[in-house]
Structures are given as C-alpha cells and as structure tokens.
Amino acid sequence: MSTNSRPSISVEDAIDIIIRSTAHLEPETVSLVDAGGRILAEDIVAGADIPAFDNSAMDGYAVRAADITGATRDRPARLAVRGEVRAGGDLLRLDDPESAVRIMTGAPIPPGADTVVMVEDTAETDGAVSIYDAVPMGSNIRRAGEDIPRGAVTLTAGERLRASEIGVLASLNASTVRVARRPRVAIISTGDEVIEVGAPARDGVVRNSNAYILREEVRRTGGEPTYLGIAPDTLEATRDLLARASEHDVIITSGGVSMGRYDFVRDALASIGFDISIESILMKPGKPCVFGRRDSTLFFGLPGNPVSTQVAFLQFVRPALLALMGARKRDKPLVRAILEEPIDKKPGRVHFIRGVFTIENGEFRVRTTGPQGSGILRSMSRANCLIILPADMRRAERGDRVTIQLIDHDEV
Ligand code: AMP
Ligand code: MG
Numbered sequence: 001m002s003t004n005s006r007p008s009i010s011v012e013d014a015i016d017i018i019i020r021s022t023a024h025l026e027p028e029t030v031s032l033v034d035a036g037g038r039i040l041a042e043d044i045v046a047g048a049d050i051p052a053f054d055n056s057a058m059d060g061y062a063v064r065a066a067d068i069t070g071a072t073r074d075r076p077a078r079l080a081v082r083g084e085v086r087a088g089g090d091l092l093r094l095d096d097p098e099s100a101v102r103i104m105t106g107a108p109i110p111p112g113a114d115t116v117v118m119v120e121d122t123a124e125t126d127g128a129v130s131i132y133d134a135v136p137m138g139s140n141i142r143r144a145g146e147d148i149p150r151g152a153v154t155l156t157a158g159e160r161l162r163a164s165e166i167g168v169l170a171s172l173n174a175s176t177v178r179v180a181r182r183p184r185v186a187i188i189s190t191g192d193e194v195i196e197v198g199a200p201a202r203d204g205v206v207r208n209s210n211a212y213i214l215r216e217e218v219r220r221t222g223g224e225p226t227y228l229g230i231a232p233d234t235l236e237a238t239r240d241l242l243a244r245a246s247e248h249d250v251i252i253t254s255g256g257v258s259m260g261r262y263d264f265v266r267d268a269l270a271s272i273g274f275d276i277s278i279e280s281i282l283m284k285p286g287k288p289c290v291f292g293r294r295d296s297t298l299f300f301g302l303p304g305n306p307v308s309t310q311v312a313f314l315q316f317v318r319p320a321l322l323a324l325m326g327a328r329k330r331d332k333p334l335v336r337a338i339l340e341e342p343i344d345k346k347p348g349r350v351h352f353i354r355g356v357f358t359i360e361n362g363e364f365r366v367r368t369t370g371p372q373g374s375g376i377l378r379s380m381s382r383a384n385c386l387i388i389l390p391a392d393m394r395r396a397e398r399g400d401r402v403t404i405q406l407i408d409h410d411e412v
Helices: 011-020 163-171 209-221 235-244 265-271 306-324 377-382
Strands: 027-031 060-063 077-085 099-103 115-118 122-125 128-131 153-155 176-180 184-190 224-231 250-254 275-280 288-294 297-302 334-339 350-360 363-368 385-389 401-406
Touching: 011 275, 011 288, 011 306, 060 077, 060 128, 099 128, 153 163, 184 209, 184 235, 209 224, 209 250, 209 306, 224 235, 235 265, 250 306, 265 275, 265 288, 265 297, 288 306, 297 306, 306 350, 306 377, 334 385, 350 377, 350 401, 363 385, 363 401
Parallel strands: 077 099, 184 224, 184 250, 250 297, 334 363
Antiparallel strands: 027 176, 060 099, 060 115, 077 128, 122 128, 275 288, 288 297, 334 401, 350 363, 350 385, 385 401
C-alpha cells in the first residue's frame, strides 16, 4: 500500500545507490567492423611495434648525416644516387660513402643511412643529388615502435571505441575485439490515457512519446531496447507486463509512480519481488522516481511527463547502462556558464532547467528555453543543455556563473 509521503533522497545519493547496484555484464567478441561505440572489455597489449620498422616521414633522400655536414644552398653536398626505395618496395642498403638513396614516405630506411633530407631541399641531376640543408642526424625518420612499442598497454577496459581506437586496433592487427554486451532494456509505458502513434485519436488521450524517447536514449547509450507496450492503470495489468519483462537486464517504465489513485507501478513491482531502494528524489522535474532490483535485473520507474522521463533517464538510467558495460566515463560533461537571465526557484530540490548554451569569445553563456512545465516537450527539444541549480539555491542572477550539463554531446 502507498502511504501519503515517501522518503526522498538527494540526486547524488540516488546515483550512488544505483551505481552500487550494477555489476558488469559479461563481455562478447565482435568484429572490428562492428565495434564502433562499444565499451572495451579487455586491456589491449601491443603484440608488435608500430610502426614495425624505421621508415621515412618524407619523400626525399636517405643519407648519412656525416656526408652532408655543413651543406647549404650555396655549398651543397653532392652525393651519388644508388637507387630508389618505395613504400612497400624492396629494402636497399646504403653501403658506399658519399652516396644517397631516393626514398618515399613510408619506405624502409636503408641500413647504413641515418637521416632523410626532404626532396624540397635537394636537386637531382645526372645520377647525383645536391643536398642544400645539413639537417641533423635522425631527421625525418619514424622509428620502429615510436607510435606504440611492443608490449605496451595501449587501450584499457572501459574505454569507448571511437574511430581512433578502432584505427589503433586495426594497426595492431585485431580483427575482433572483446566488448561489453549491450544491456537488454525493456521499455513499458503506463496509463489509460496513453495511445500509440498511429492509433485513432479519442478525447482525453496523449500519444505515447515516452516510449519513443526512451528507445532512442537507450539505443544512443549503447543498450538494446525492446518496447513491451502500454500497461493500463490497474495493479494486475501493470504487474503482468512487468513480469513479462523479467528476462531483461533493465526495465524502464514511465508514468504511474506518483501519489495518484491510479499509480500502480511501485506496488506492482513490490508484488513481484523487487527490492525498492528509491522512491522519490529531491529534484525537479522528476521527483517521483522509483529504483529497484531483483537479482541482476534493475528497475527504473520514471515519471510520466515526457520531460521528466527524459531528464530522469539522463541522470540515472544512462549512467547505470554505462556502468553495466563497465564504461569508465559515465557523466555528461559539466561546464560553468554565464547565466543570461535571472532564475527564481524554491529551495529544497535540485532543478534541471532546459537551457541553450552558446560560446562567445571562448566563454559559455546560457539562457533558458522559456516555460519549464514538465509537460512541455518542445522545451527539451530546444535545449542543448540542462542548467543545474543546487537544492539550497533560491535565485540565480543574470551574470552569475552556473553549472550546465551538456546533453547534446555523444562522448561520455
Ligand atoms: P502519471 O505519472 O502516470 O500521472 O503521468 C504524468 C503525466 O505524464 C500525465 O499527464 C500523463 O498523461 C503523461 N504521460 C504518461 N505516460 C506518457 C507517455 N508514455 N507519453 C506521453 N505522456 C505520458
Ligand atoms: Mg498515469
């Protein structure tokens, strides 16, 4: 049975409880082609030097530094050209003094040579090359292992694989890689008034935007969403739909967690054996917010208003999904920004205010998107950040520096 008030906890405590409830999902092996955006589940130790051999960083001539000492444009060193080595071509040696090998970028340095002079500082005529610049010994040579030495721990578990990490793995000849399995996430809507997109309209209904928001947020975070439908506002129907979701790593519902007479999610959850550790969080929007667990299945009961659903997803579900995958970075970036308008608030709860930031003269500035009602979904769609005002704050003035969370950035 619901009581008339529920214990509320802070946003930080809620995140703490949630993250402590997560255990890493088992890893799986995927092809490097499909590994983009996944969370690495193993440390990658280089099995070879990258580059594998000393090679030229320039098109030019491989020489011995001793042979070009003091060379200038007026008094060039003149060296016999003994041949040419191309990238991917056969190795050549530089055996004779006062000689050079024409060399292309990426070609192996001929044994005997210790320096490369770039072609722009040379002129070749009649089988010999004039060197116009006495570059220091070792110039323009990329050393074996200078990028990644064999045996180095190059990438570590918990990193997100971006294009550059995929490139590193490719150069280390990894055709497959161990990554965290994607969390399987069940999404359930609740409410007699909620109808599906495409269904005929009736009086008093709202379209099921939450299911779409949540599917997209789950997908973007790296999870695998499955939408299970709308639970009508009865305890039995809510319980039945929740029970069907129990094979998932995470269950998310929207709506039905307030104190109304037809809010059944909490009781339905308790009736099928979930341990409820959060019932209300000191934030706005999104105060009614349920978190529970049964074995390894995590449950999030998000509020029904679409803005509240999305804000609560970003603050709690997203970090949980990333923690399940063992991701090292879980937080959206926080930066300080200059507030362009005053904001009044009641003390007691952290406010997440939809904002638009701009960067002017290298400084972040932020304004609100206007009316902040939690039913106003367009305010979320106009926003590129959330202005976070601490629980005890009463008013923020124009010109104050406030913390903003960048929600429009994929990197984590
Ligand atoms: P509730 O917490 O169930 O009372 O829902 C709060 C508000 O959110 C109500 O105005 C609902 O109509 C609305 N709402 C609930 N679920 C959805 C949904 N899936 N899509 C859009 N709005 C919803
Ligand atoms: Mg409802």
